[in-house]
Amino acid sequence: MVRQPPSIDAETLTKQLEALGIPIIKHANPWNNLFKGKQASALPEPLVIAAPVDEHQVSSAVKVALQHGLRVGVKTGGHHYGCCWSETSSLLLDVGALKHLHLDGTTARIGPGVTAAILYDALDGTGLHFPGPHLSSVACGGFIAGGGNGFGTPLFGAGDWAMEDHAYNSKARSLTLCSHNKYTACDCLICVRIVDGRTGDILTVTLETHPDLWFAMRGAGGFFGVIVEFTIALFQVPANLPSSLAVFAISGSNPPPGGPAAGPTAIVTALEAWARRMPTLPAAIECNAVLCGGGPALDPCLVIASNAFAEANADMTAALVECKDMVPGHAPMVWDPEAVPYRKAMQAIDPTYEFPGVCCYGGVLCFSPAVLTSDVLRVVVDAYMHRTSRRSVVLFAPGFPKTDAPCAAGYRVGCVIIGTYAMWSRTDAGGLADGDQEHIAWADALIAKVCVLRGATYSWLLWVVHIFVPLSLLPSAEAAGRVSVC
């Protein structure tokens, strides 16, 4: 379809929005520095970027856009790796300033701009938890709208809780219920306030009031309107989370204190063991295996890290201890089983992603754990050993358990996730000198090799909007008609 050019120029649009008191900003400021600096990959340029400060300003801005036939992009934290919110000749609404947070017993009302750091700070000491983003700077806006896979998903992950049966009842929610019934971030929603992309009106969306929008908000929020507030459910967790961390050297110039480095073959065996064990772990344990750089020289390591979101019991403690023995014949160079204070546990992943000039390119593949055989894992480990940047990471994580729940997060297929992230720094020298093309080619090649070896059940590359919205799954034609937001 050929899109009509907008019937308004940037200057006039800016004046109209400013007359409504809506702040205008110059730069979208994406998290991914791949899009910043000399010879960087270019982002499509919106016509105007506005930064409304409350839901009324969001509503007014959408109404102005509708009046002029403008498409609207929505950005909150800007962490989408491919910056899918940026579109040529659109009005981009940056709603990162909507950061209010009100705790109310075992629920909370939060603005989309509330980051994981803000949320976990507020929950620290309350004994309550929301399965929010793994990284402190990710905002809840895009995370929940996209069906986020966060801290505690194996326990609070996808499933068939009463909410799916149209009967959310906050009194019924208890730790006992949680342990039998699972959530993703989008399953933990009680209601969502949105500015409707079709009319600009502010709606309070629940299953009962707007079943089609409710379906869409849980995994495909960004396509249907601008989310201005979530009401989320919170879950009881211990003040200190039972945890374990095992770090194995794969190779390196300095022999690790635990003995000689394990070498790629033992690491393949360990990852096979992880894939076999992971689906049978106690539900409260979230166990990730990560190929990443460790120590000051970022030498290649395998990190097996687990957090448990319930009080320790004998099964759980035994499962956490298993991390130490996953690499046959090799002791970990770091072995740290401990109960980690809630706030500290929620910061564990930050150092991997927070370094100056962070650039990221890659993609995520979802598999049944059964297909992670030694031939597939050998390809991944070998490719990792030939990575183009010492900061690059390959993540093996539990995905959502299988669900038939009606929601737009289309990848909930009972899977493990392999995330291939080429990561490197943007320097003043620019994209050519920083090796952008080499890093991108490395990630593409690894993903392609694994796809050829074993068909992924679902994959998304970072250039592609990773929120998967099969329109055929939407419950009504009316809902499909709402796709007015880019």
Ligand SMILES: Cc1cc2nc3c(=O)[nH]c(=O)nc-3n(C[C@H](O)[C@H](O)[C@H](O)COP(=O)(O)OP(=O)(O)OC[C@H]3O[C@@H](n4cnc5c(N)ncnc54)[C@H](O)[C@@H]3O)c2cc1C
């Ligand atoms: C370092 C890093 C770590 C990450 N870790 C995790 C993780 O552990 N688990 C996980 O699931 N994801 C993770 N992500 C992915 C992240 O959750 C998504 O990119 C998410 O969309 C980011 O939220 P955001 O508000 O920053 O999104 P943005 O980049 O601002 O937006 C992303 C998408 O959401 C839409 N959107 C954003 N805000 C709104 C809104 N208010 N209303 C409607 N639509 C909106 C946008 O239009 C766009 O389509 C990570 C990303 C990074 C960069």
